[in-house]
Amino acid sequence: MxxxxxxxxxxxxxxxxxxxxxxxxxxxxxxxxxxxxxxxxxxxxxxxxxxxxxxxxxxxxxxxxxxxxxxxxxxxxxxxxxxxxxxxxxxxxxxxxxxxxxxxxxxxxxxxxxxxxxxxxxxxxxxxxxxxxxxxxxxxxxxxxxxxxxxxxxxxxxxxxxxxxxDGVSEATPNGKPPVGVDRGVAVAVATSDGDMWDQEFVTPGEAVRLRRLQQQLSRSLRVHGRNRRSGRRDSVRAALARLNARIRDRRADFAARTAVRLVRNHGTVVVEDLRIRNMTASAKGTIEQPGRNVRQKAGLNRAILAKGWAGFLLRLQHVARYHGAQIVKVNPAYTSQTCNACTHVARESRESQAVFRCVACRHQDNADVNAAKNILAAGLAVTGRGDLAVGRSVKRQPPERLTA
Known part of the structure; x- marks a missing residue:
C-alpha cells in the first residue's frame, strides 16, 4: 500500500x-x-x-x-x-x-x-x-x-x-472483531458506544494567553501600517503565530493518530457520522439584505468544532484501518443525538444538557455522547445488513425468496 x-x-x-x-x-x-x-x-x-x-x-x-x-x-x-x-x-x-x-x-x-x-x-x-x-x-x-x-x-x-x-504491505483481511460506534463532539472529542471517552486539550492556558496576545499584535500592526503588509513587525508576529499554531496542529494530529489506532485494533467495524464539516462551520454573517443571527455564538461554535480536528481524525481512521482489517462505515447523522437508544423515541427535550440524556418517554438515562454513539452503531449495523460484519455470511440471514413464473 x-x-x-x-x-x-x-x-x-x-x-x-x-x-x-x-x-x-x-x-x-x-x-x-x-x-x-x-x-x-x-x-x-x-x-x-x-x-x-x-x-x-x-x-x-x-x-x-x-x-x-x-x-x-x-x-x-x-x-x-x-x-x-x-x-x-x-x-x-x-x-x-x-x-x-x-x-x-x-x-x-x-x-x-x-x-x-x-x-x-x-x-x-x-x-x-x-x-x-x-x-x-x-x-x-x-x-x-x-x-x-x-x-x-x-x-x-x-x-x-x-x-x-x-511499503509492500497488502490490505489486511477483515478481523471479525466486534463493531463500535463513534460520536465526535465538541466537549469530548471522541465518545464510543462502549462508554469510552477520549479527549485532550491541545492548547495550554499559557499558550491561549500568548495566542490572544499575538492576534492582538497582528491586528494592531495591520491598523498602524495600513496597506503596507510587508512590515517587519507584522512578519515577525505572523512567524510567531505560525510556530504556535504548528505546535497545536502537531498535538491534534498525534491525538487523532493514537485514538484511531486504539479503535481499529480492538474493533472490526467503526461506525461514524457522515458529517459535512464545511457546511457546519460556515459563517453565519449573512448578507446586507438578510443579516445573520447569533453570529458571535456561531463563530465560537465553528472554532470549537475545528479545534477538535474531526476531519483529520476520520482521515487517520481510514488510513490505519487498512492495516488492521477494520471497516469504516459512514451513516446519516440526523437525530442521532435526540434518539433514545433504549426505546428509539425521538425528542429534542430528552437531551437535558451537553452531558445528560434522559428520555422523556421511557426515562432511560445515559451520557448524551455515549447514547449518540450507540445510535450511530445501530444505524451502521442496519447499513451493513443486519449486523453481518464477519468474513463469512451470517447463518441468521435468510436468502431472498426466488420468484416463480
Missing part, C-alpha cells in the same frame, strides 16, 4: 532561500494556468495539461520568463498536473488561487529516479534533490519501502519533506 513518511529538513540558509524561490515559481505557474483555464471557459473553449505544459516549455525560452528555469522542471510539470486533477474533481471555477501570504509554499518531485536517500547516522539522513543538492533531515523512522515521490513544504516556519512510499 501507499503510505507517507514525513521528516524535518535541515536546510542551509541558501537552500531556504532557494526553496522559497521554487515555491513562488510554482505558485505563479498555478495561478497563471488557472486564469488561463478560466479564460478559455469564458470563451467556450478548453485547455488541458498537455497544451499548458507545451506552452510553459516555450515560455522558458522567452527572456522575460527566464525565471521559470530557476525551478526544477519536474516540479512545474507536477504543479500543472495537480491543477488538472483539481479542476476535474472540483471544477475550474471552484479551484482556489494560491496566495502569497496565506498559502504555504509546497512543491513535489514526482520522479523517484531523481531522489536519492541514504542514512548518515542514528539521527540524521540525507536526500539529494534536483537543483538542491544534498539536504539533511532528521531520521525519526525508517522509510520502510520504495519511494514513489517526495514533497517539500513549509509549516510553522520549518521545512519538511514527505515521501510517498510503497
Amino acid at each position: 501507499l503510505t507517507g513518511r514525513r521528516y524535518l529538513l535541515a536546510f542551509t540558509d541558501d537552500q531556504v532561500a532557494y526553496a522559497e524561490q521554487v515555491g513562488a515559481v510554482c505558485r505563479a505557474v498555478w495561478n497563471t494556468a488557472l486564469e488561463q483555464r478560466r479564460e478559455y471557459r469564458r470563451r467556450g473553449g478548453f485547455i488541458g495539461y498537455v497544451e499548458q505544459a507545451r506552452q510553459m516549455a516555450e515560455a522558458k525560452k522567452d527572456p522575460h520568463c527566464a525565471w521559470l528555469a530557476d525551478a526544477p522542471s519536474h516540479t512545474l510539470q507536477q504543479t500543472l498536473r495537480d491543477l488538472e486533477r483539481a479542476c476535474k474533481t472540483h471544477g475550474t471555477w471552484k479551484v482556489r488561487w494560491r496566495s502569497k501570504s496565506r498559502t504555504a509554499p509546497s512543491f513535489r518531485f514526482p520522479d523517484p529516479h531523481h531522489i536519492a536517500v541514504r542514512r548518515l547516522n542514528r539521527r540524521w539522513g540525507e536526500v539529494r534533490l534536483p537543483k538542491f543538492g544534498p539536504v539533511r533531515f532528521r531520521w525519526t523512522r525508517p522509510l520502510g519501502g520504495t519511494i514513489r515521490n517526495a514533497t517539500v513544504s513549509r509549516s510553522g516556519g520549518r521545512w519538511h519533506i514527505s515521501f510517498c512510499v510503497e
Whole structure:
C-alpha cells in the first residue's frame, strides 16, 4: 500500500532561500494556468495539461520568463498536473488561487529516479534533490519501502519533506472483531458506544494567553501600517503565530493518530457520522439584505468544532484501518443525538444538557455522547445488513425468496 513518511529538513540558509524561490515559481505557474483555464471557459473553449505544459516549455525560452528555469522542471510539470486533477474533481471555477501570504509554499518531485536517500547516522539522513543538492533531515523512522515521490513544504516556519512510499504491505483481511460506534463532539472529542471517552486539550492556558496576545499584535500592526503588509513587525508576529499554531496542529494530529489506532485494533467495524464539516462551520454573517443571527455564538461554535480536528481524525481512521482489517462505515447523522437508544423515541427535550440524556418517554438515562454513539452503531449495523460484519455470511440471514413464473 501507499503510505507517507514525513521528516524535518535541515536546510542551509541558501537552500531556504532557494526553496522559497521554487515555491513562488510554482505558485505563479498555478495561478497563471488557472486564469488561463478560466479564460478559455469564458470563451467556450478548453485547455488541458498537455497544451499548458507545451506552452510553459516555450515560455522558458522567452527572456522575460527566464525565471521559470530557476525551478526544477519536474516540479512545474507536477504543479500543472495537480491543477488538472483539481479542476476535474472540483471544477475550474471552484479551484482556489494560491496566495502569497496565506498559502504555504509546497512543491513535489514526482520522479523517484531523481531522489536519492541514504542514512548518515542514528539521527540524521540525507536526500539529494534536483537543483538542491544534498539536504539533511532528521531520521525519526525508517522509510520502510520504495519511494514513489517526495514533497517539500513549509509549516510553522520549518521545512519538511514527505515521501510517498510503497511499503509492500497488502490490505489486511477483515478481523471479525466486534463493531463500535463513534460520536465526535465538541466537549469530548471522541465518545464510543462502549462508554469510552477520549479527549485532550491541545492548547495550554499559557499558550491561549500568548495566542490572544499575538492576534492582538497582528491586528494592531495591520491598523498602524495600513496597506503596507510587508512590515517587519507584522512578519515577525505572523512567524510567531505560525510556530504556535504548528505546535497545536502537531498535538491534534498525534491525538487523532493514537485514538484511531486504539479503535481499529480492538474493533472490526467503526461506525461514524457522515458529517459535512464545511457546511457546519460556515459563517453565519449573512448578507446586507438578510443579516445573520447569533453570529458571535456561531463563530465560537465553528472554532470549537475545528479545534477538535474531526476531519483529520476520520482521515487517520481510514488510513490505519487498512492495516488492521477494520471497516469504516459512514451513516446519516440526523437525530442521532435526540434518539433514545433504549426505546428509539425521538425528542429534542430528552437531551437535558451537553452531558445528560434522559428520555422523556421511557426515562432511560445515559451520557448524551455515549447514547449518540450507540445510535450511530445501530444505524451502521442496519447499513451493513443486519449486523453481518464477519468474513463469512451470517447463518441468521435468510436468502431472498426466488420468484416463480
